[in-house]
Amino acid sequence: MLFYIVRKLLATVPTLFGVALIVFVLFNMVGGDPTYQMLGRHASEQQIQEVRHEYGFDQPKPVQFLTYLKQIATFDYGRSFATRQPISQMILEGAGPSLSLMIPAFLITTILSVGIGLLVAYFKGRSLDRFVVVVCVFGMSVPMLAYILFGQYFLAYRWGWFPISGYESTWPDRIQYILMPMLIFVIVSLGYDVRFYRAAILEETTQDYVRTARAKGLSEFEVFFRHVLKNSMVPILTNIVLEIPLLILGAFLLESFFGIPGLGSITIDAVNNSDFPVIKAMTTLVSFLYILGNLATDILYVVVDPRVRLK
Amino acid sequence: MVEKVLEVKSLRTVFSTEGGELRAVDDVSFSVSAGKTLGIVGESGCGKSVTSLSIMRLIPRPSGSIESGQILYRGQDLLGLSSEEMRRIRGNEISMIFQEPMTSLNPVFTIGYQVSEAIVLHQRLTLRDARSRAIEMFELVGIPSPAKRVDEYPHQLSGGMRQRVMIAMALACHPKVLIADEPTTALDVTVQAQILDLLRDLQQKVGMALILITHDLGVVAEVADDVVVMYAGRVVEQGSVKEIFKNPKMPYTRGLLRSSPTLTLDSGGRLRRGRLETIPGIVPSLLSLPKGCRFQDRCSSVLEACRGNEPELRLISSDSDSRHLIRCVRDI
Numbered sequence: 001m002l003f004y005i006v007r008k009l010l011a012t013v014p015t016l017f018g019v020a021l022i023v024f025v026l027f028n029m030v031g032g033d034p035t036y037q038m039l040g041r042h043a044s045e046q047q048i049q050e051v052r053h054e055y056g057f058d059q060p061k062p063v064q065f066l067t068y069l070k071q072i073a074t075f076d077y078g079r080s081f082a083t084r085q086p087i088s089q090m091i092l093e094g095a096g097p098s099l100s101l102m103i104p105a106f107l108i109t110t111i112l113s114v115g116i117g118l119l120v121a122y123f124k125g126r127s128l129d130r131f132v133v134v135v136c137v138f139g140m141s142v143p144m145l146a147y148i149l150f151g152q153y154f155l156a157y158r159w160g161w162f163p164i165s166g167y168e169s170t171w172p173d174r175i176q177y178i179l180m181p182m183l184i185f186v187i188v189s190l191g192y193d194v195r196f197y198r199a200a201i202l203e204e205t206t207q208d209y210v211r212t213a214r215a216k217g218l219s220e221f222e223v224f225f226r227h228v229l230k231n232s233m234v235p236i237l238t239n240i241v242l243e244i245p246l247l248i249l250g251a252f253l254l255e256s257f258f259g260i261p262g263l264g265s266i267t268i269d270a271v272n273n274s275d276f277p278v279i280k281a282m283t284t285l286v287s288f289l290y291i292l293g294n295l296a297t298d299i300l301y302v303v304v305d306p307r308v309r310l311k
Numbered sequence: 312m313v314e315k316v317l318e319v320k321s322l323r324t325v326f327s328t329e330g331g332e333l334r335a336v337d338d339v340s341f342s343v344s345a346g347k348t349l350g351i352v353g354e355s356g357c358g359k360s361v362t363s364l365s366i367m368r369l370i371p372r373p374s375g376s377i378e379s380g381q382i383l384y385r386g387q388d389l390l391g392l393s394s395e396e397m398r399r400i401r402g403n404e405i406s407m408i409f410q411e412p413m414t415s416l417n418p419v420f421t422i423g424y425q426v427s428e429a430i431v432l433h434q435r436l437t438l439r440d441a442r443s444r445a446i447e448m449f450e451l452v453g454i455p456s457p458a459k460r461v462d463e464y465p466h467q468l469s470g471g472m473r474q475r476v477m478i479a480m481a482l483a484c485h486p487k488v489l490i491a492d493e494p495t496t497a498l499d500v501t502v503q504a505q506i507l508d509l510l511r512d513l514q515q516k517v518g519m520a521l522i523l524i525t526h527d528l529g530v531v532a533e534v535a536d537d538v539v540v541m542y543a544g545r546v547v548e549q550g551s552v553k554e555i556f557k558n559p560k561m562p563y564t565r566g567l568l569r570s571s572p573t574l575t576l577d578s579g580g581r582l583r584r585g586r587l588e589t590i591p592g593i594v595p596s597l598l599s600l601p602k603g604c605r606f607q608d609r610c611s612s613v614l615e616a617c618r619g620n621e622p623e624l625r626l627i628s629s630d631s632d633s634r635h636l637i638r639c640v641r642d643i
Contacts, residue, residue, distance in 0.1 A: 125373065208414040214369055215409075216429045216480065217402035230419045305419055306464040 001302065008298045012291055019287045020072060024065050027280045033057065034276035038081045055277070072288075077281040082273040087281045090266055097167060098255065098262030101178050102247045105185040110240055113190055117197025122224055124202060132194065139191030147184045148257050155180060165259040181254040193239070200235035204228045233304040241297040245290040314385075316520045317366070317405070317488050318342040322380035324358075324365045333597035335361040335375070337544040343537070345487065348514065348521040350535030350552070352528060352567065356594045358544040359524045360410075363490045366522075367407055368397050384488070403433040406481035410493035412474035416465040422449075423461030426480045433484045448479035452509060471502035475509070482513060489514070490522045495530070507534060528571045532556055537633065540564050543594055543605040546624060550635035560627060560637045562610045566590040604640070616640045 035051045036043075052058045055078065056067050071077050077087035120129040156164040162180040204210070205228055213223045248263055255264035263282065270278035301308045324336040336358045343349040351359050364370050365377055368389060382389040384404065389397065409415045417425060426448060427441035436444065442461065449457030452475040465473055474494060481489055491510060495503035511534055514521050523534060531538055531552065538555050540548040540563065548561040559565045569588040592609040601607055604617040617640055628635045 208409065208411050209417040211369060212409065212415045212477070212480075213417065215367055215401055215407045217398045217400070217432055218428070219398060227417050227420075231417070306421075307418060307466045 004302060005299055008295055012295050015291055016288060019291065020069060020284065021065075023280065023283050023287065024068050027276065027283075028057075028064055028068075029061065034081070034274065038274070038276070071281075072284060078277050080270070080275055080278050082270070082275045082278075087278055090278065091263065091281065091285065094261060094263040094266045096169070096262075097174070097260050098248065098251055098264060100174060101181055101254070101260060101262065102185075102251055104178070105182040106243070106247055108182070109186045109189045109193060112186065113193030114197050114236060116190075116194045117201060118224075118229070120194070121198050121201040121205065122220075124205075129198075133198075136191040136195050139187060140195075141191075144184065144188045144253055147187060148254070151180050151184055152257070165257065167258075167260045177258065177260065181258045181260065185251075185254060189243075196239055197232075197236060200239075201228060201232045203235075204231045207231070230304065234301060237300050237304065238297055241293040241300075244293045245286050248286055248289070314345055315342045315383075316345050316385060317522070318381075318383040319362075319366065320381040320383065322362065322365055322382065323378045324361050324370060324375060325378045326375045328374070328598070330598045334378075334544050335597065336365060339380075339539075339541070339544075339546050341537075341539045341546070341549065343488070343520040343522055345520055346514070346518045347537070348511075348523055348535045350531035350538045351522065351524045351541060352526060352531055352538060353541035354526060354567075354594050356543075357541040359526075359541055360492055362541070363407065363492050363522065363524055366490060367401055367405065368392075369401075369407075399433070402429045402481070402486075403484045404486055405488040405490065406484070406486040407490040407492065408474070408477045408481050408494045410496045412470050412477055412497060415477055416473055418465055421462050421464055422468070422476045423463075426476065426483055429480055430483050444483065445479070448483050449476070451513070452476075452479045452482075453505075454479070470498050471506065474498060474502075474506055478506070478509065478513070482517070485517055486519055488520045488522065490524070492524045493526070494523075495527075496525070503530075510534070528567055540567070543600065544597060545605060545638060546636070547606065547638045548636065549624070551633035554628070554633060554635050558635075560635070561606075561639045562612055562641075563590070563606050566609075566611075604638075612641065614640060 033052075035048050035055075035057060039047055039051060049058070056064055059067070075088050077091075079085060080087055080090060083090070116132060120132045123129050151162075152164050156162045163177055165177075167177050168174045205224075209231075210223060210227060213227045214220075218226075251260075251262060251264035252268055253264070254260070255262045256268045259265075266278065267282045269275070270282065319342065320340050322336055322339045323334060325332050325334050339358070339362055341349060341351075351362065353359055361370065361375075366382055366389070368377070370377060377390060380390070384400065389400065392400070416422065420428075423442055423445050426445040427438055430436055430441035430444050431438055434441070434444075446457045446461050449460060454460050454472060454475050460468075460472075465476070468476065474497075478494075489510075494510065495506050498506060507530060510521065510523075521534075523530070525531060535552050538548075538550065538552050539546055540555075540561065542563050548555065548559070548564045555564065556568070559568055566588070567590070570590060572587055590609055595601065595605065595608065601618070603619050603621055604610070604613075605621070607613050607617040610617065622638050622640045624636050624638045626634055626636055
């Protein structure tokens with residue numbers, strides 16, 4: 001088991017390196033010289049040289065790459081073009097609001113969607129199942145923006161249930177600001193997730209071992225929640241982990257509409273300002289989170305599926 | 312008179328499909344006594360497996376259902392039981408082995424656990440006691456070093472070993488009836504013989520009735536006491552093994568017998584190869600059965616009368632312990 005984890009961990013090193021290389025090529029070689037974007041067309045030659053020197057753009061490319069690797073390793077991405085703040089500090093400050101929105105949103109979504117998925121798979125073909133599937137398709141079909149506008153206009157502005165937007169960094173004041181975006185995230189994600197988990201579970205119910213379990217005399221409940229559930233854990237876990245990095249992306253829209261100063265807002269602002277070092281740092285961060293998520297799934301597979309260990 | 316443990320009477324199992332309702336099992340009757348073996352033979356798609364799943368009441372719903380008939384287990388009609396009562400029969404009084412040992416075990420539980428599960432369920436033992444029972448069962452079915460194997464997962468075992476696990480699971484609660492649905496089809500020839508010997512040995516030891524479903528007449532000749540030949544959901548010939556192999560009447564049965572490979576040595580000790588024959592064509596779709604005898608389009612001795620009304624199953628000879636029935640208009 002320990003050997004397996006160590007092996008998987010070592011295997012991520014080349015992947016991480018490759019991702020870093022791609023990000024570097026995209027930003028430092030393909031993307032053009034960001035100093036002009038930053039300083040505008042009327043900057044003097046001396047200003048340009050100063051900025052190029054500060055950000056290391058005057059160095060040869062391999063040296064720049066090593067600097068980038070060092071940035072990743074030390075989590076020190078330099079300063080933002082726009083705000084002149086240290087980027088690592090921006091990320092740390094943005095992480096708080098983002099996580100206080102996304103962690104509860106993600107937990108609620110996952111618990112609800114796995115639970116509902118199990119329930120409708122158990123009652124497959126009955127009216128409850130059909131009803132839920134229709135609702136899911138409807139929920140998936142409406143874009144997030146529609147929910148945001150509806151929520152802000154009716155729930156917040158007309159009925160005053162929630163603040164329209166804003167944020168408070170102290171507890172428990174921030175809760176009221178988080179509630180509506182969280183609700184919208186849950187509603188938007190539920191449609192897809194419920195359908196995915198339902199399908200993953202139903203796929204298992206057609207397997208031969210299910211018939212064996214029934215022939216043994218087990219009740220439908222035992223067959224389903226013991227035999228089927230443990231087998232469907234692999235696709236369920238995969239989906240959960242793959243969604244973690246997307247959480248940050250999903251939060252882009254929500255954070256900027258609801259004025260939550262999280263990582264999503266930071267990234268959108270950075271894109272609007274062509275804030276090159278911040279975009280690069282965020283890209284790196286999301287990619288690395290994704291790879292670490294995959295690593296976590298690989299390790300969890302061992303727990304749920306005994307066949308993985310030998311491979 | 313030996314007790315008839317299981318008696319199937321006029322069983323009719325239907326499936327509703329997009330093309331209409333099809334009768335996968337149509338008016339099938341047979342019985343099996345304690346310690347005896349009944350072979351059910353026929354090509355794929357003749358309704359053998361559906362018959363066995365009907366006995367277990369494991370027909371996939373809602374598409375399939377048992378329309379009529381009786382399945383009497385020691386005189387009690389299983390079709391009248393609640394699902395709760397039926398669960399107490401399954402795996403306990405009547406057990407089943409399936410034809411796919413590779414996929415019939417749950418990949419994420421140890422084989423010991425899967426066998427123990429049935430024991431805990433029906434015998435109310437603790438998991439620990441059930442585990443030692445499982446080890447005994449593995450010993451009984453010839454799994455080497457069972458105490459070590461008990462904690463292994465199905466993927467660590469060969470097909471033959473997995474089928475032994477299935478047998479151990481099926482026999483763990485000493486059932487009165489064992490249904491083996493093509494238990495050896497997916498296995499190597501040498502392993503097939505081992506599994507059949509094992510089934511026969513165990514049957515003698517515990518005195519249960521065995522229903523052996525197969526398309527291999529060689530297996531039937533070796534193991535069974537009585538035979539039911541099925542074709543397109545119908546019983547077409549039925550009787551004792553001795554009678555049917557000596558004196559097959561229905562052209563379909565004869566065709567099946569001729570299409571079994573035989574290896575014999577002639578007087579000089581050389582291998583004699585019998586010519587292997589086939590029955591032309593395939594089993595007709597249950598949705599478009601011909602009028603009259605269902606075998607008419609493939610029958611080599613078809614008559615005009617075969618295309619009229621479907622022949623009834625009729626008695627052609629009987630002795631003290633078996634009755635020979637055929638569904639054929641010809642007087643052979």
